[in-house]
Amino acid sequence: MAPPTSPRADLGPPAPRDAGDDAAGLGRGRAAAFVAPALVLIAVFLVFPALWTLYLGTTDYRLTGIAASDPKFVGADNYGDVLGDGDFHRSLWLTLQFVVGSAVLGQTVLGFAIAWVMRDRRGLLRRLVEGLVLLAWILPGSVIAFLWIALLDRDGGTLNALLGTPGTAWLLDHPMACIVVFNIWRGTAFSMMLYGAAIGNVPPSHLETARLAGASTWQTLRDAVLPRIRGHVLTSLLLVSLWTFNDFTPFLITAGGPDGRSEIMSVYVYRTALGDGRLGFGAAISLIMILINLVIALLYLRALRDRSRKAAVA
Amino acid sequence: MADITIRGLTKVYPGGVRALDALDLDVAEGEFFALLGPSGCGKTTLLRTIAGLETATDGTIRLAGSDVTRLPPGRRDVGMVFQDYALFPHINVLDNIAYPLRVKRAARADRYRRAKDAAGLLGLLGLDGRRPAELSGGQQQRVALARALVAEPRIFLLDEPLSNLDARLRLEARTQLKRLQLHLGVTTVFVTHDQAEALALADRIAVMEAGRIRQLGTPVEVFRRPANLFVAAFIGSTPMNLLPGTVRDASVTVAGARLPVPDDVRGEIPDGTDVVCGVRPEYLDFSEVPADPAGGAFGGTVSVIEHLGGSSLVTLDGEGGPVRVVVAEGSEPEPGTEGWAVPRPGRVLLYRDGELVTAAAPAMAPTIKDGGQG
Amino acid sequence: MNETVREVLRRIGLATFVSAVLGFFSLPLLWLAFAPFDADPGISASLPEFTLHNFQLLMDNPYALASLRNSVLLAVGTAALVVTAAALAAYALSRVRVPGRDALLYVLLLLSSIITGTAAMVPIFLLAFNLHLVDSRLGVILVLTGGLLPAAIFLLKDFTDATPTSYEEAARVFGASPLQILRHVVVPVIRPGLATVTVWTVAQVWGDFLMPFLLLRDPDKAPASVIMYTFYTEGGQPDLPLISTFSLLYSLPVVLMYLFVSRRYGFRFHGGIKR
Numbered sequence: 013m014a015p016p017t018s019p020r021a022d023l024g025p026p027a028p029r030d031a032g033d034d035a036a037g038l039g040r041g042r043a044a045a046f047v048a049p050a051l052v053l054i055a056v057f058l059v060f061p062a063l064w065t066l067y068l069g070t071t072d073y074r075l076t077g078i079a080a081s082d083p084k085f086v087g088a089d090n091y092g093d094v095l096g097d098g099d100f101h102r103s104l105w106l107t108l109q110f111v112v113g114s115a116v117l118g119q120t121v122l123g124f125a126i127a128w129v130m131r132d133r134r135g136l137l138r139r140l141v142e143g144l145v146l147l148a149w150i151l152p153g154s155v156i157a158f159l160w161i162a163l164l165d166r167d168g169g170t171l172n173a174l175l176g177t178p179g180t181a182w183l184l185d186h187p188m189a190c191i192v193v194f195n196i197w198r199g200t201a202f203s204m205m206l207y208g209a210a211i212g213n214v215p216p217s218h219l220e221t222a223r224l225a226g227a228s229t230w231q232t233l234r235d236a237v238l239p240r241i242r243g244h245v246l247t248s249l250l251l252v253s254l255w256t257f258n259d260f261t262p263f264l265i266t267a268g269g270p271d272g273r274s275e276i277m278s279v280y281v282y283r284t285a286l287g288d289g290r291l292g293f294g295a296a297i298s299l300i301m302i303l304i305n306l307v308i309a310l311l312y313l314r315a316l317r318d319r320s321r322k323a324a325v326a
Numbered sequence: 327m328a329d330i331t332i333r334g335l336t337k338v339y340p341g342g343v344r345a346l347d348a349l350d351l352d353v354a355e356g357e358f359f360a361l362l363g364p365s366g367c368g369k370t371t372l373l374r375t376i377a378g379l380e381t382a383t384d385g386t387i388r389l390a391g392s393d394v395t396r397l398p399p400g401r402r403d404v405g406m407v408f409q410d411y412a413l414f415p416h417i418n419v420l421d422n423i424a425y426p427l428r429v430k431r432a433a434r435a436d437r438y439r440r441a442k443d444a445a446g447l448l449g450l451l452g453l454d455g456r457r458p459a460e461l462s463g464g465q466q467q468r469v470a471l472a473r474a475l476v477a478e479p480r481i482f483l484l485d486e487p488l489s490n491l492d493a494r495l496r497l498e499a500r501t502q503l504k505r506l507q508l509h510l511g512v513t514t515v516f517v518t519h520d521q522a523e524a525l526a527l528a529d530r531i532a533v534m535e536a537g538r539i540r541q542l543g544t545p546v547e548v549f550r551r552p553a554n555l556f557v558a559a560f561i562g563s564t565p566m567n568l569l570p571g572t573v574r575d576a577s578v579t580v581a582g583a584r585l586p587v588p589d590d591v592r593g594e595i596p597d598g599t600d601v602v603c604g605v606r607p608e609y610l611d612f613s614e615v616p617a618d619p620a621g622g623a624f625g626g627t628v629s630v631i632e633h634l635g636g637s638s639l640v641t642l643d644g645e646g647g648p649v650r651v652v653v654a655e656g657s658e659p660e661p662g663t664e665g666w667a668v669p670r671p672g673r674v675l676l677y678r679d680g681e682l683v684t685a686a687a688p689a690m691a692p693t694i695k696d697g698g699q700g
Numbered sequence: 701m702n703e704t705v706r707e708v709l710r711r712i713g714l715a716t717f718v719s720a721v722l723g724f725f726s727l728p729l730l731w732l733a734f735a736p737f738d739a740d741p742g743i744s745a746s747l748p749e750f751t752l753h754n755f756q757l758l759m760d761n762p763y764a765l766a767s768l769r770n771s772v773l774l775a776v777g778t779a780a781l782v783v784t785a786a787a788l789a790a791y792a793l794s795r796v797r798v799p800g801r802d803a804l805l806y807v808l809l810l811l812s813s814i815i816t817g818t819a820a821m822v823p824i825f826l827l828a829f830n831l832h833l834v835d836s837r838l839g840v841i842l843v844l845t846g847g848l849l850p851a852a853i854f855l856l857k858d859f860t861d862a863t864p865t866s867y868e869e870a871a872r873v874f875g876a877s878p879l880q881i882l883r884h885v886v887v888p889v890i891r892p893g894l895a896t897v898t899v900w901t902v903a904q905v906w907g908d909f910l911m912p913f914l915l916l917r918d919p920d921k922a923p924a925s926v927i928m929y930t931f932y933t934e935g936g937q938p939d940l941p942l943i944s945t946f947s948l949l950y951s952l953p954v955v956l957m958y959l960f961v962s963r964r965y966g967f968r969f970h971g972g973i974k975r
C-alpha cells in the first residue's frame with residue numbers, strides 16, 4: 013500500500029509542497045461543506061448536552077408531574093443538595109475504591125505482570141493467555157456481566173461449586189469486591205497490551221546489561237525497565253481511570269445494591285435522575301462528573317505533553 | 327506542442343517566503359529545458375506553478391500564446407511526472423496509464439488502446455496487470471512517464487524524474503528519457519538538483535538561486551562560461567578552481583602566478599581591481615617542468631591524487647591555496663613532487679564582484695543575452 | 701546448590717502465576733462455552749450433555765432475533781454516519797489550510813472523552829426527549845454518532861496526513877475534478893483507514909448498553925445488549941438456555957471482527973480499537 017517514496021532530495025526550508033495548500037483543489041467553500049455535517053452532529057449531540065447541563069442543574073426539572081412541564085429556576089439549590097447528600101458522599105467514596113482498586117491497582121499491576129512474564133515467550137501459551145485476556149475485553153458488556161452473575165451466583169454459581177462454599181452470596185455480601193474484581197478481569201487487556209508494547213521497546217541491550225551485571229528481576233525492572241516506561245505508566249493510569257470512572261457495566265451486575273453498597277457514581281446518577289425522576293438534581297451530578305472527567309483529561313494531556321517533551325530532549 | 331512564456335512571475339507563500347521573484351523565462355517549442363539549482367531555490371515551485379498546482383502571486387504564464395495563469399491544472403493540457411511518481415496504488419499499470427483518458431471520458435476501447443501504445447513505447451508491455459507496488463523503481467518511473475504522455479499533452483513537466491532511481495539505473499533511464507523526448511519532440515521542462523543530469527539532458531538550462539534565474543544557457547555555455555560565482559561553484563562534477571587575485575598591468579596576480587588578462591576583456595578592468603580567477607580542473611594541464619612564465623602557471627606540491635576512472639584529479643598545494651588539475655589516466659605524478667598547472671588558452675575566467683567580466687561588445691552574445699540577474 | 705533451588709522456586713512461582721491468570725480469565729468464560737450446548741444448563745459451568753436444542757429455542761423467541769437485527773441496524777447506521785461525516789471532515793481538515801484546525805480537533809477530542817454517555821446521561825435523555833427522539837433508533841444513532849465522531853475524525857485525519865498529496869495532484873493535473881479525485885483516488889487510497897474506523901464504530905455500538913437502555917422503551921426496538929435482561933422464565937428465573945445461547949450468538953460477530961482486523965491489518969493499537 014505504501015507509495016514508492018524514497019527520501020526527497022529537494023526538501024529545502026521553504027518546503028512548498030508540504031504547505032498543505034489544498035492538494036485536491038477543494039477550495040474553502042467545499043472544505044467548509046465537508047466539515048459542516050460532522051461539526052453539526054458534534055455540536056448538537058455532544059457539546060450542547062454538556063452546556064445544557066449548566067442550565068438544567070439550576071432547575072427543579074422532573075421526569076413527571078408539574079415540574080416536568082414547567083420547571084422552575086432554583087439557583088444553586090441542586091448543587092447544595094448533591095453536596096449535602098449522604099448517598100453522594102458514599103457514592104464518591106465507592107467510586108474512589110472502584111477506580112483505585114480496579115483500574116489503578118488491579119488492571120495496571122496485573123496487566124504489567126502478564127506483559128512482563130510473557131515478554132519473551134512465543135507460541136501456544138502466550139497466544140492462549142493473551143487471547144483469553146483480550147476476549148474479556150472485546151466481548152459485549154452485557155454478556156460479560158451475565159457471565160459474572162452466573163459465576164458468582166449463590167445457589168449454582170461456578171465459584172461456589174469450585175470453592176465448595178455453596179450458599180455464599182458473593183454479590184450480596186461483598187458487592188464492591190465483586191465489581192472491583194470484575195472490572196480488573198474486564199479491563200486488564202488494555203494495560204497488558206500497552207505495557208507489552210512498552211517493554212518491547214526497551215532495547216534488549218539494556219536488559220542484557222542488567223543480566224550480565226547479575227541483577228535480580230526486581231533490580232532489572234527498577235533500573236532498566238521502569239525508567240523507560242515511566243511516561244506510559246502515568247498516561248495509561250489516567251486514561252484507564254477516566255474509562256473506569258465512566259463505566260456503567262457494574263449496574264448490570266449489582267444495580268448499585270444491595271442498599272446502595274455498590275452504588276458508584278455512574279449508577280448513582282442513573283438512579284436519582286431516571287429512577288427517581290429528579291432530572292435537575294441528576295443534571296447537577298452530571299456536571300460534577302463532567303468536571304471530574306475534565307480534571308482527569310487535563311492531567312492526561314499534561315502528562316502526554318511532558319512525555320513528548322522528554323522524548324524530544326532525549 | 328507549445329512554447330512557454332513567463333513574465334514577472336512571483337510566488338509568495340503564506341508566511342512571506344518569496345519562492346519566485348519576478349521571474350522571466352521563455353522556453354521554445356520542442357525544447358528540452360532544465361531547471362537546476364540547490365534545495366529551496368524555487369525550481370520546483372516554478373514547475374508546479376506552470377502546472378497550476380501553485381497559484382502565482384503575480385505575473386503571467388502563457389502556453390502557446392494563451393494566458394493560463396488563472397486556469398486550473400486540468401485545463402492547461404500538461405502532463406506531469408512527480409518525484410514520487412504518484413502512481414495510484416489501488417489500480418494496475420494499464421489503468422494508471424489510462425487514467426488521464428478516463429478523466430477526459432475517452433471511450434473505453436480507445437482508452438486502453440492508447441494506454442497500450444504508451445506502455446509499448448516505454449517498454450512496459452507484459453506488466454499491464456500489475457499493481458505499482460509490484461514494480462521495480464525503474465518500471466514505476468516509466469509507468470509515470472507513460473501516464474504523463476498518454477493524452478499527448480502540449481507540455482511535459484518532470485519533477486526530479488530520476489532522483490528516486492539508484493545510480494546505475496539512473497544513467498540508463500537518462501538516456502532513455504532523452505531518446506523519448508527526441509522522439510516525441512514535445513516541449514519538456516524538468517527539475518533537477520543534479521547538475522550532471524541537467525548538462526546531459528537539456529537543450530538549455532536555467533540555473534536558479536533564491537527564486538531567481540542566475541544563468542540561462544546551453545549546457546556548453548553554462549559549463550564553459552558560468553556567468554557568476556554561484557553558477558561557477560554549482561556546475562561541474564569536479565569543482566572549479568576559484569582563486570582570489572588582483573589585476574595589474576594587463577595581468578592578474580593570483581596564487582603566486584601571473585596570468586595575462588584574457589584578450590577579450592583586456593582594458594575592461596582597471597589596475598588594482600580585486601577579482602576572482604576561475605578555471606576548471608579539466609582546462610588545466612599538468613606539467614612536471616617549470617612552465618613558460620609568460621603564459622602563467624600555478625606551481626605547487628602534489629598532495630592528493632583522486633582516481634576518477636578515465637582520469638585523475640590532482641591537488642597541488644601552492645602559495646595561494648590548493649589548485650586542482652585533471653590528469654589523463656597513466657600520467658599521474660607522484661605525491662610530494664613539484665608540479666605546475668598550466669591554463670589552456672581562453673579558459674581563464676575573471677569574476678568581479680561575483681559576476682563574470684565580459685567584453686563590452688556582444689562578442690559572447692548567447693551567454694550574456696539572458697544573464698537573468700534580476 | 702542454592703542457585704538451583706532459587707531457579708526451581710522461580711519456575712514454580714512463574715508457573716503458579718501463569719496458571720492463576722489462565723484460571724482467572726477462563727473461569728467466567730467456561731459457562732459461555734458450555735451452557736449453550738447443554739440440554740439442561742445450570743448456572744454453573746459444567747461439561748454439557750450435548751445438544752443444539754437451545755438454538756431452536758432461540759429461533760422461536762420473538763425478541764431474540766429481532767434484537768440482533770436491531771443491533772445490526774444501530775451499528776450499521778451509526779457506522780455509516782460516523783464514517784461518512786468523519787471522512788469528509790478529516791479529508792478537508794487534512795488537505796485545506798484552516799487556521800486553528802489542530803486546536804479544534806484537540807478540543808473536540810477532549811470534549812468527546814469527558815462528555816461520556818454516563819456523565820451526560822441526563823442532558824442527553826432530555827435532549828432526545830425534546831427532539832422527539834426517545835424510543836427512536838435514529839435518536840440512539842445520532843447520540844452515539846456525536847460521541848464517536850471526534851475520535852473517528854482524529855484517526856482518519858492521521859491516516860490522510862500520512863498519504864502523499866501527490867496522488868491528488870497527479871489526478872488534478874490530468875484534469876480530474878475535486879469530486880472525481882475523491883472517488884477515484886482518495887477513497888481507494890484511504891480505504892484501510894475507513895475500514896478500521898468502520899470496525900471500531902461497529903464494535904463500540906454493538907457492545908453499548910447505556911444509550912439504547914436510556915433512549916429506547918419499546919422492546920421491539922431494543923438491541924441485543926438490552927434484550928438479554930428481559931429473558932426470564934415464567935417463574936421469574938433467568939431463562940438460562942436462552943440467555944446462554946443468545947450470548948454466544950451475540951458475541952460471535954465481535955470475536956470474528958477482532959480476528960479479521962488482527963489478521964488483515966495486524967492488531968494496531970491506536971488508543972484502543974475499543975475503549
